[in-house]
Amino acid sequence: MFESLQDRLGSILNGLTGRGALSEADVSAALREVRRALLEADVALEVVRSFTDRVREKAVGANVLKSIKPGQMVVKIVHDELVEMLGATGVSIDLNAPAPVVIMMVGLQGSGKTTTSGKIAHRLHTRDKKKVLMASLDTRRPAAQEQLRQLGVQAGIDTLPVIAGQSPTDIAARAVQAAKLGGHDVVILDTAGRTHIDEPLMIEMAEIKRRSNPHEILLVADALTGQDAVNLARNFDERVGITGLVLTRMDGDGRGGAALSMRAVTGKPIKLIGVGEKMSELDEFHPRRVADRILGMGDIVSLVEKAAENIDAEKAAAMAAKMKSGKFDLNDLADQLSQMQKMGGMGGIMGMMPGMSGMKDKMAAAGLDDRMFKRQMAIISSMTKAERANPDLLKHSRKKRIASGSGTDAADINKLLKMHRQMADMMKAMGGKKGGGMMKQMMG
Ligand code: GDP
Numbered sequence: 001m002f003e004s005l006q007d008r009l010g011s012i013l014n015g016l017t018g019r020g021a022l023s024e025a026d027v028s029a030a031l032r033e034v035r036r037a038l039l040e041a042d043v044a045l046e047v048v049r050s051f052t053d054r055v056r057e058k059a060v061g062a063n064v065l066k067s068i069k070p071g072q073m074v075v076k077i078v079h080d081e082l083v084e085m086l087g088a089t090g091v092s093i094d095l096n097a098p099a100p101v102v103i104m105m106v107g108l109q110g111s112g113k114t115t116t117s118g119k120i121a122h123r124l125h126t127r128d129k130k131k132v133l134m135a136s137l138d139t140r141r142p143a144a145q146e147q148l149r150q151l152g153v154q155a156g157i158d159t160l161p162v163i164a165g166q167s168p169t170d171i172a173a174r175a176v177q178a179a180k181l182g183g184h185d186v187v188i189l190d191t192a193g194r195t196h197i198d199e200p201l202m203i204e205m206a207e208i209k210r211r212s213n214p215h216e217i218l219l220v221a222d223a224l225t226g227q228d229a230v231n232l233a234r235n236f237d238e239r240v241g242i243t244g245l246v247l248t249r250m251d252g253d254g255r256g257g258a259a260l261s262m263r264a265v266t267g268k269p270i271k272l273i274g275v276g277e278k279m280s281e282l283d284e285f286h287p288r289r290v291a292d293r294i295l296g297m298g299d300i301v302s303l304v305e306k307a308a309e310n311i312d313a314e315k316a317a318a319m320a321a322k323m324k325s326g327k328f329d330l331n332d333l334a335d336q337l338s339q340m341q342k343m344g345g346m347g348g349i350m351g352m353m354p355g356m357s358g359m360k361d362k363m364a365a366a367g368l369d370d371r372m373f374k375r376q377m378a379i380i381s382s383m384t385k386a387e388r389a390n391p392d393l394l395k396h397s398r399k400k401r402i403a404s405g406s407g408t409d410a411a412d413i414n415k416l417l418k419m420h421r422q423m424a425d426m427m428k429a430m431g432g433k434k435g436g437g438m439m440k441q442m443m444g
């Protein structure tokens with residue numbers, strides 16, 4: 001009778017894990033579409049190639065969630081990979097250096113350097129209460145220095161007075177000097193661009209860098225930059241050495257493929273995005289949003305996520321049914337452990353609970369850390385199906401076999417069994433209540 005309950009639940013759980021693995025053919029078919037989407041989004045060809053290769057490796061053999069098509073599953077994998085490649089949210093401008101911290105803005109003409117200089121100054125001033133000085137090093141276009149001065153007036157930011165005839169490098173040195181004297185925390189150097197990359201520009205940028213010792217060098221690029229993005233980012237990074245990227249005109253129609261291209265070739269974080277002409281229209285970079293936009297497929301991704309959620313919900317319901325019946329075997333314990341691991345292990349769980357982060361070290365000292373989880377999982381997976389379903393079977397000889405199979409000892413196994421017994425008792429006590437897994441109960 002016990003066995004049959006076990007089998008019934010087993011088949012439900014197996015049914016939930018999907019309908020098989022992605023085949024080479026599934027993946028290739030889907031990747032053809034993905035490739036097209038990436039090229040339409042203006043991701044550079046060489047980046048598209050290396051990206052789809054990476055995805056192919058991950059996708060072939062991956063499990064397909066039920067209720068979605070294999071192609072959608074590939075898209076989900078593509079999306080996740082894209083988010084990962086685009087990098088983290090909230091890598092902010094680094095001001096961790098002796099004042100005045102110099103931020104140098106570089107990029108092509110019209111990319112948005114001057115506007116972004118003003119936006120960053122405005123943000124540092126209003127949000128971080130920093131005293132900022134801006135200096136225009138653009139001596140090529142007559143109106144450029146005046147443009148920055150007006151932005152300064154508008155945003156209440158100091159600008160370096162213009163002295164006619166000075167070279168960009170001299171202005172840079174003077175700006176740093178003026179900031180020291182003026183007690184400014186930050187100096188923003190707004191450099192001149194060109195319509196395309198050329199040798200004089202690179203030499204000028206390198207020279208400005210040498211004279212002003214910037215802590216941040218931000219490459220500003222229009223989100224609509226297409227195949228050139230790779231060349232642009234690579235050149236500025238190799239010749240000048242950038243610390244981050246700013247993508248402007250993300251408020252426009254562009255899909256933002258340049259974000260992926262430039263990030264892929266430089267490995268530098270996208271620190272900010274421009275979303276309009278106004279001083280306040282500067283945003284944090286959110287890789288998920290940009291990934292959605294590049295793929296133009298947010299709805300499929302959420303569909304896949306929904307399917308994954310449903311599976312979790314159905315699993316939780318199955319667990320609740322078991323709890324009601326008072327049965328909680330080692331298969332269930334393994335499920336709970338892997339659920340905890342999915343939440344980032346002990347460290348992740350502790351990090352999520354307010355006031356608990358200090359506990360992490362204490363628990364590690366007591367041996368209650370992620371290694372313990374791994375050991376417990378190893379023990380359970382060294383057991384037979386029958387042993388997992390019925391821990392009472394575990395007498396001396398079986399324990400010995402399991403210990404050698406999992407690289408643990410009898411004491412470890414006894415500890416696990418004790419923990420399981422305690423949890424099973426708790427489950428029985430909570431059995432009447434509704435709800436999902438152990439962790440849900442613990443975390444309310
Ligand atoms: P620079 O030559 O690199 O200094 O570029 P500018 O800062 O002068 O910007 C060129 C044009 O782009 C200006 O008209 C700006 O108002 C506009 N611009 C800059 N950033 C953005 C943005 O994020 N969104 C939009 N819509 N326009 C922007």
Ligand code: MG
Pocket residue numbers: 113114115138144190191
């Ligand atoms: Mg400018």
